[in-house]
Amino acid sequence: MPACLQRFLGAVLAACLCHSAAAQPASPSLLSQPLSREQFASCVQNLAQQTQLSGRPLHRADFERIAAAAQYDDRVRQSMLVTTGEPTFWWDELAATTDEERVQQGRAVLARDGQTLQRIEAQFGVPKEIIVAIYGIETNYGPSQGRIPVLDAAMSLACLRPCPASASAAGSCMSRERAFAAVRVLRDRRVPAENWQGSWAAAFGRTQFVPDSFEQLAVDFDGDGVSDIINSEPDAWATTANHLKTRGGWILGAPVYIEVAVPAAQQAEFNTGGESKRYPERAKPLSQWAAQGWTALGPDGQPVPLQVPGDPEVHPFFPVGLPGPAFLVTRNFETILRYNRSVRYVMEVALLATKISGGRDFATPWPTDDPGLTRAQVRQLQAWLASRGHAQVTADGVIGRLTRDAIEKEFVARGLPPQRRVGQRTLQLLMQP
Template identity: 45%
Template sequence: MWKPVRGVVLALGLTLPVLAGAQTPAAGQGDPTFERCLQAIALSAREQGIGAEQLAPLLAGLSPDRSVLALLDRQPEFTTPVWDYLAALVDTQRIDDGRQRLAEHAGLLQSVEAAYGVSAATVVAVWGVESDYGRVFGQRPLLQSLATLACEGRRQAFFRSELLALLRLLAAGDLSAEGLTGSWAGAFGHTQFMPSTYARIAVDGDGDGRRDLVASIPDALASTANYLKRSGWRSGQPWGVEIRLPAGFDQRLAGRSKRQPLSQWRALGLRLHDGGPLQVAGIADTDRAAVILPAGRTGPALLVFRNYDAIYSYNAAESYALAIATLADQLQGLSGFSTPWPTDDPGLDRAQRRALQQLLLARGHAIGQADGMIGSATRRAIQLEQQRLGWSTTDGRAGRKILAALQAEAGGGN
């Protein structure tokens, strides 16, 4: 998300120093409204103590990337069925890779767990979900994305504060702007902190005097544990358990904010999923818990505790929190949910997605590489195949049914 930037920028009448030999046009040139917004941001940055000579190379040459604006209302945590979301993020490959990271960084993770009380598996699960263990940081130049969101679209005040936080981090020397990329919304690094969270929470895990969550795995993992601790993580407690609801359970009692003591849930007839009494190691009868039904009454029913809330605070979406929680469980050898998701067309893991894309390529669809990433080209190709097969639903979704249908036609079975 970062591009090398050079040149000059004006800040509401304050001329920032011209770098020697700079020839690049001023920031936002050709877009007066965007340029005025950057000038105002530069003035705010100067008022917060960032020197003009530091701002010049950071803001010069920026232009808006309006493709990020459309993503404000299309976050996958809120638009993807939970079974698709978990199938993609909690798959065999991510579990195997996570167990390798647990072994590879055992000494570091032991120190982090001792310092912050957060289980190593949970820290590694966040790492796995957020960046695939450091493989995928996001490809958008971070300054450009945040500058665009700070100047256009909704939530400008929020993104302006994030841009200013990032400028402070860069000016302080924790990070280098050269090549710095992240998500469309401004999260970056191994565990995808937003800049303001970075400024508040990041710690120096490797002792080099800097907090670099991009280049330092110790900094990133220790900072993640610090975040969860400060969000209320309770050492030695589970995030939640799968439960069995009594007949006639009032679904109005469900919801993450509708918490009752464990003893009260027991009195209402809740039991563990295997039918055993509602007793949970590490949880006292007075500890408050909530029932969540991520797919409604016919899907898995879960009783979640304080540690679930800590995970949820990292990215306030039910699917996201469940991905972290269930990946952490499976990294420790625990099983997934016993109750199946209420769908006759389950989601695909990455290996299955790649297999589907290979079948689409073989049928002549120009979708690029079979990388397991379901983008607009793959969805359009699936939609065309659904239409060809005469299906009543042609939504372009990558599920088991379309994979099985194309495998059968190719003679590959299921």
Template identity: 40%
Template structure:
């Protein structure tokens, strides 16, 4: 769904691993912004956006602070055990189970219509916006106009800006409610505007697909997206497996073979049972010493939503937990694991108690919290990497 790493920052923020405070980075220069907007107005008109819609959406508009995000891809640099600890924690599991119960009726209809299981849909919702708690706070139009004028992919962002303006013109979103991520993704499941245009469906039947104010519309639209991306009804996304000692066979999620092939190579499900039918590829997100997974084409459908294996793995594993499954059988290969969000909030409270400035005590590892961690680590002779880890929390708990 995204050709940019927008969801990388969004998912890391949802995990409590990464955040940038409003105003933390300088906005783009504004001197030539009106001239750029004038050019964009002509392009929007060619795409069917009326001058009145454009003028109303861009009145008094100034560029904002999104440009630096283009070079930040935390999803590809954060250790997988930190990433998974924040996105698939007990808090998100409990909240997701509550949402499964609350929206059981529309989820049943969505499953019947699109064939995408409810657990994956709710897991994706939980990762993308923490079940609607974190849509992002930036104006979608302002961000896309800034990126159109000053970004590295102006043509891409122009298309998204014109799509956003068309959405406003149709009345599918209120202008005062049109906020989202740095790159313009919005709503419960964080669609880019062009993705909304291609995939949004009106589950509630009020004449407008609305992924901001309507959870059923957002989940139904996401199911439509996954179905179009190749989702196969009844097929699991994958499952954890045990590798035989000294495994030397093929690896890679795209190196798919029948399950009989993997069985012949000594692989079994993590609980020791046979692999079953179908085909899959072997995913080793932390190498041969960490958890191993056989993933199917449904994993690829999730992957299209945000092109990172760790992201798709988090969605898949969270969906299993929502279904009633337990934690991974094989531990991550680290002696200093990551922290769940409740632990990150405790870490922030303890740092604040020592006089460190940490900003909001919300479990989000923002700039101030990471700087405080680094200062605390340095005071103890630890590597000052600013990482919220079990060793840092233990040192705080021990009163060091």
């Protein structure tokens, strides 16, 4: 399950414009129905007239020649709609993305290729567990790189999310620049001309880079003279490490997050009303938080001294407000955030890396009586739904719209209050004989 494809299929994070989210909003009217053949052709023609705005040199003739093969792919629009769809919960997403299956597979990657990963860690200064965790979350350690032709995805995205008229400078419109970059990468023969596939957001390869980031950051680490992030694990890993090093930098020896207890007297100050909130403007050295009575949490949730070598600057982060897990986060958090602009993604990567290293889950429970399912449990649920006649549900371990529809119908069929999600508790309730 690729992170991107997963979200395309239905789970929701507004995350998967991997490694440089297109910032400009889509026009709602453009998303209400598929683009017509004429609309798409006219959009591509319009882009051809703007190649002078390409972030790197691009001749109009090259654009026209390569873009002539592009086809509108409505999966892009459907995915854009999904990202504004149903609410999702931290405890569901983290339970699936950091489940035991993914932890064990991550350890197997480290055991298999520890030496290569160690060399990458040494050269780029990024922990190998973080690189492996990104690999695991982005493409499930390789197999799930996406099935949408990258050129089609990039062009469709640019046409569904056109630049505002004011975006006249190169680089001021990410969706346009991504389309140009896809063409440049093909022109330069840096990717396969046939079957170049990726996510709906045009991210491709083992760690899911968009074409513009690929152009800027791709590394040849296996030494064959080609930066091949699709087939070569060392190239993909080193390219990811290069991204983290170049766009943010890593403080080696410092964690991404430290789970903390907030002193009672200061809890009102951080009342987020249940919202996810981060306070980067309040960054200060860890020792100063400790002096104010903040403590870290030990394995059983007991307070332990707040200490990290080098006394890095940290700031508070509350994924779901208080009560709920509370964190002080370092610059490493912001470095992962530049890789994928979702705070939930950052915590998925960091927690998976922690677990791969033998560390533990968060000590503070999420504010729910119905914690999330592992992918093995989701597959079990889906097989059961299919056996109950919901033929559209496949046991792929990814909760998407079709699975949610079936869940809702089953709750209704059993005379239970309808809901579209299932956790550990409601799984038992729903599947009882």
